[in-house]
Amino acid sequence: MYGAGDVRVEERPDATVQEPTDAVVRVTLACVCGSDLHPYRSKPASQKGSPMGHEAIGVVEQIGSAVTGVDVGDHVVVPFGFSDNTCDICADGFHTACPHGGFISGAQAELLRVPQASGTLVPFPADVDPALLPALLTLSDVYLTGYHAAFVGQVGPGKTVTVIGDGAVGLSAVLAAKQMGAERIILMGRHEVRTDLGRRFGATDVVAERGEAGVARVRELTGGAGTHVVLEAVGHMPAYEQAYGVVRSGGVISRVGVPQYTDAPVGSASLWGRNITLNGGPAPVRAYLEEAIRLVLDGTIDPGVVFDAEVSLDDAAEGYRLMDSREALKVLVRP
Amino acid sequence: MYGAGDVRVEERPDATVQEPTDAVVRVTLACVCGSDLHPYRSKPASQKGSPMGHEAIGVVEQIGSAVTGVDVGDHVVVPFGFSDNTCDICADGFHTACPHGGFISGAQAELLRVPQASGTLVPFPADVDPALLPALLTLSDVYLTGYHAAFVGQVGPGKTVTVIGDGAVGLSAVLAAKQMGAERIILMGRHEVRTDLGRRFGATDVVAERGEAGVARVRELTGGAGTHVVLEAVGHMPAYEQAYGVVRSGGVISRVGVPQYTDAPVGSASLWGRNITLNGGPAPVRAYLEEAIRLVLDGTIDPGVVFDAEVSLDDAAEGYRLMDSREALKVLVRP
Structure with missing residues (x-):
């Protein structure tokens, strides 16, 4: 890759063993x-x-x-x-x-x-x-990245889960949450072909709205409480903001989207005041x-x-x- | 309290039952x-x-x-x-x-x-x-706030712990970590009377340095790795920065100091890249x-x-x- 949008396929020297452990x-x-x-x-x-x-x-x-x-x-x-x-x-x-x-x-x-x-x-x-x-x-x-999100998010039977992002990692997170026995899986995404696939993978609900409207919709679906677990598979700040908006008090936000930000809200109003856990990382x-x-x-x-x-x-x-x-x-x- | 430094003891109307649940x-x-x-x-x-x-x-x-x-x-x-x-x-x-x-x-x-x-x-x-x-x-x-930090920080046998803050909550966190069987408890604090008390409560090491020097000292004490758990009992940004500086990869930062900030580093270089968990809140x-x-x-x-x-x-x-x-x-x- 030579720059944005500039992918070239070139002849390059063959990969070789450079260290004895390679x-x-x-x-x-x-x-x-x-x-x-x-x-x-x-x-x-x-x-x-x-x-x-x-x-x-x-x-x-x-x-x-x-x-x-x-x-x-x-x-x-x-x-x-x-x-x-x-x-x-x-x-x-x-x-x-x-x-x-x-x-x-x-x-x-x-x-x-x-x-x-x-x-x-x-x-x-x-x-x-x-x-x-x-x-x-x-x-x-991709799949094990979704799996990691669900694993550190402590998904299991009886747990409600929101997955943010309908890309391949988000849909893998749906698959993994299903595999781990989640009671309910709400997929937040706007691309119907993908969210339809998400339903096939185990999503019980799809929320197409974003931002405050998306948060309000997830809260409505969960009797106002939000979900025990949020699997964030995007990496942009609006996804992070959605995550703490929809997570239940005492719940977990597990991030596997590569963060495209350095700082984010973590104070009393976002995470601390409601004992939210933030975890995740490269799987x-x-x-x-x-x-x-x-x-x-x-x-x-x-x-x-x-x-x-x-x-x-x-x-x-x-x-x-x-x-x-x-x-x-x-x-x-x-x- | 009427303002900074202005505490007055006054006659006020007696507290009364206002709701049937009071x-x-x-x-x-x-x-x-x-x-x-x-x-x-x-x-x-x-x-x-x-x-x-x-x-x-x-x-x-x-x-x-x-x-x-x-x-x-x-x-x-x-x-x-x-x-x-x-x-x-x-x-x-x-x-x-x-x-x-x-x-x-x-x-x-x-x-x-x-x-x-x-x-x-x-x-x-x-x-x-x-x-x-x-x-x-x-x-x-105070004690159960320190206990909450250690509890959500998953302190237990075999775990190494850093406690940031030598106030009463920090020292309570030392007591709780000891009670839960932590292998090693490093107390970061500068007030010798308090850190001496911390040693009596179970701290195995005291680090008086702050900031980068403090982080370097904890890393030195732990073979470069940092500790599995960090209990942050201060609430100011320098304590948060120390926390992600001394936490071991895959470890937990548990905060019980009331955050005096809204945003903080959570990106690849601070938390995400090393799969650090951030949790805690009002106990x-x-x-x-x-x-x-x-x-x-x-x-x-x-x-x-x-x-x-x-x-x-x-x-x-x-x-x-x-x-x-x-x-x-x-x-x-x-x-």
Whole structure:
């Protein structure tokens, strides 16, 4: 990406093992992330492009001398954050804050360098039904980001949930909240095709209104109280404001939209006065990955449904355009 | 209080039952709260004074026609927030957000009106050892506010904790963290008499430095990681900034200092990027009260140690002065 709206597909040097802990993965499937749309809309033009993409499944092509537990030829899910999976912070389940970790870039490519390969890559059977590959790809980021929101939001039976955002992460959060047994799931979004999909995924109510009207509508639906949990999957300030407007006293606002702000209301009138919990962050996908692979393989969950378009790697720019224009919810990129 | 520094003791009409759900309590012991110092330092001068005080124990003198479960003559703890104790929000344990609730005022007095008396007042035995009365008074606010911080902060065995603030709430948070089995308790405070008391209450380390130097010191004490939990018992922005500086990735910042700000950093660099949880609020003392009374009566906890001075009601202004000047940690007011 060379700047806002300027996505180019270029020949670049092949990814290589640079550290003994690296692996190189041949990408089978990648995709475009909602968070890629932030730079797509605002990145200043530059001479030096940035490699894009942080979600992939693929086959290990090369490993560094210190890599264990993963072999050349393994079919793997690549979490969007890499981590050592051995430190105290990883042991706590917060792999995206691993002191030896970082974020994948350049997954929209044929070959991808993955640092900390031993701690990061998780294999799946090579003979898996190809129809499940998109679902496995969602475990790289989008589905498990929605899942993380619901997990730290303490969604469970008897809980009422508002999901803010009808993008692929928001709809994944609906799927995850449903999977966790939420009693009621109110989806806030304005794009009917997407909110219809949200209903199929488990949303019990859809609120198209935004801002104060949206808050009033959710309150009306919940007898004035708001919902126990709010899963915020947008990242802009109006979504944050909606979140504290619709959360029930003593409830949780869990944010997985990348915040496009630094400061926000947290004082007596917004969070503190009603004992609201604010949490969330970059999803530690790795913490949830083995279990999620198992659930995809045995058919318990099917998060692959978030993909509604596919482009070849050569047409990656078209993939961005489709998501930016909201013609597509989530676009597969096939090298 | 007629304005900053202007506390007067006046004859006022006796408190009376105004609603059928009210009780009037004859105050045995009241006290001055750290949060009373905010207006003591900044309240604009006014012709019409504000009744002060929200912490009390006493004897029920009158009850309204709808009051049940509490009788004239009962010795009771008055939580600083009143609540119906029957609604869904109270059932969730968030009594300070009860839709029929509010906050006590005018406890620094001989007689005190308590709304929602049935849901609010909790009796204790009339023949209790008088030496335990100060401890019972702390259950009105200060100790259980520290306890609430530790409770929502998820303090427990194996957890490392930083307490920011060496006031009576901060020291109560130390006591509560100790009671909950915290592995390590780092107290950030600069007043040696108070931090010495903090050590007696269970602090394993004291950090006198503030700001960046304080953050660096806590990080140094914890191998660079910070602590799992931060209990913020001040309410000013520098304390908030210290809190996210010393919290471990994936950890919890629990705030019980009344925020003297509306907005604060919550973006990628402060909270979100490291999956920090922010919670806390006005302590729902009522939720913890029966159990805490039991623990005081059987000697398991002795939070009365936070009181180090006493004044008569006539000398209430001197009580404020002692706390404001930090000559006293927490001042009993005896009508």
